[in-house]
Amino acid sequence: MSKPRRRKQKKQVKAELKLRQFAATELSDQLAALPCAADLPRFMVDTVAGAYAPADAELMIEGFGAAATRPVTLRANTLKATAEDIAAALDAAGIAHRPVAWYPDASILPEAQVSDLWDLDIYRDGKIYLQSLSSMMPPLVLGAQAGEDILDMCAAPGGKTTQIAALTQGQAHLTACEMSIPRAEKLEANLHRQGAKNVPVMRIDARELDEFFRFDRILLDAPCTGTGTVVSGNEKSLRGLTEQLLSRCARSQRALLDRAMGALKPGGTLVYSTCSILPQENEDALQEALDKHMDCELIPLDGTPSESEARRAQEAGEEPRIESNALTEAIAAGQVSAIANGLPGTLTIPPSRDFEGFYIALIRKRS
Structure with missing residues (x-):
């Protein structure tokens, strides 16, 4: 007797995903010509131009350029330390910092590099978390x-x-x-x-x-x-x-x-x-x-x-x-x-x- 055939399982076909598409426009051409947009994918520029008001779209594209000077930011881990403890440790290490008005546990380090924190006890002991x-x-x-x-x-x-x-x-x-x-x-x-x-x-x-x-x-x-x-x-x-x-x-x-x-x-x-x-x-x-x-x-x-x-x-x-x-x-x-x-x-x-x-x-x- 021949062996019964195993039924082939139907391959699941994913439903088609239709995403909004944004064509090139006069505005997206202008945004693409900005120096800070030189290396941005064109579909990304077209999307920003089509999805946001013109002034906001320009603000956003320029923001990608401003990001090059974004400072280091961190959060005090209040399971282990207070924001005041962290401020004191940064002062002792000679690292300039300023608080974030809307979140007291957060600090901005305007002049520091991430590597400046690696040897500090507050970093090694998990008393801070580097976070945007x-x-x-x-x-x-x-x-x-x-x-x-x-x-x-x-x-x-x-x-x-x-x-x-x-x-x-x-x-x-x-x-x-x-x-x-x-x-x-x-x-x-x-x-x-x-x-x-x-x-x-x-x-x-x-x-x-x-x-x-x-x-x-x-x-x-x-x-x-x-x-x-x-x-x-x-x-x-x-x-x-x-x-x-x-x-x-x-x-x-x-x-x-x-x-x-x-x-x-x-x-x-x-x-x-x-x-x-x-x-x-x-x-x-x-x-x-x-x-x-x-x-x-x-x-x-x-x-x-x-x-x-x-x-x-x-x-x-x-x-x-x-x-x-x-x-x-x-x-x-x-x-x-x-x-x-x-x-x-x-x-x-x-x-x-x-x-x-x-x-x-x-x-x-x-x-």
């Missing part, structure tokens, strides 16, 4: 509290994970996800060095997070093209920056957002952030996720109420409550600049001398 100012913003918006179940979905190398641990003084039930084994090992090393205890690291693809898990707050700082971190004239910052990379990142971001919204507890909040300034990775991805998850809503970061709060206030005959945090207060005070994007209520931080380009949005699952 922009990447400190998402944990502040997240607003994690002691006792809550918190997930950092794409956690390595651990800057934001350890910041959440510090902000909650290690009293939150914090979990970190990282699918790359080498990156997960680096994450675990940083957690240990920073004194962030009892933070389990799940070495899994967060897109495949088990349906069993539910969290009060989730930080999804998604893998992206990194266009916000580009520095004009710096070949390393531009390496691999192609439309193919954008397509891969955009597909992954949509899957991660889908899983993140599904993993929120009712009333739970999600912060979605990227170090990209491309709308295909930011507002476009988020709008698609919100359209799919009708039980989730955008919590504006621009001083306006959410849709549900506006309805509640109208029905009650009251003024709507406006949610605020350290970042929204800093923007209102003129300490941080944000520019308009295609989804009002979300923030685009343009690249500049002090800040990397960043996108931040806050979402809540309805109770």
